[in-house]
Amino acid sequence: MDQRQQLLTDEGLIVRHAGEIPEIAYYNSLYYLSDDPQGPGLELAAAELDYLQGQAIARYREILLRDLEPGNRDLALYRGIGRVIWNWQRLEKFIERHQLPACLELQQEVVAALTAFLDNELHEVQAGTRTSCLNCTSSQLADFLRHLGLEQAPSCSAWLSLCPPELE
Known part of the structure; x- marks a missing residue:
């Protein structure tokens, strides 16, 4: 895997396992990858954006289904x-x-x-x-x-x- 792919994979993992608002992690990753003076300064291709957006949607799915699981109602992670x-x-x-x-x-x-x-x-x-x-x-x-x-x-x-x- 080349360095660009590794950066995208790492950022995808960050977005996918982010907290309660996945789009914030998505925008943070975009900033880091493209605009952050200390970031790699990449110009992301459509497929790369699709990958990161897909990770945000996957995180939303996980959060939604977590709070629709009756077994989670009495756990601290449950939001309702x-x-x-x-x-x-x-x-x-x-x-x-x-x-x-x-x-x-x-x-x-x-x-x-x-x-x-x-x-x-x-x-x-x-x-x-x-x-x-x-x-x-x-x-x-x-x-x-x-x-x-x-x-x-x-x-x-x-x-x-x-x-x-x-x-x-």
Whole structure:
């Protein structure tokens, strides 16, 4: 692997394993690779930009699915459905800003994970085994469900009832 490829691979790993806002790591990598006086001063090709953008999207996917995993609800890494909504919006803005194709496969994954998460949450709350962990208002959840095409789901109104009234 030549030095250019190694630099891109390293920066891709940084973006892929960045914190909670992958696009910040993406922009930091672009700056380092291209404009930083102490960086390599590369002019990135379209394929190289695609690679780095793909790493940012992969990180968004990981974050979204992490917070849609019921087993994570009681862990410190869990951020909740409110954060899923924010991260989905951030991802969409990133895609739009860079004129990338829509991530339809990821959207299908998120729809499936969200549906399973909300069904599980509803089941456990109704069974009395836990209280709801939803950290968004019913209007925020309703908007998100509508955006994802889930507003007609059979359990939609029951899901919305899980939102805490104090957030209204």
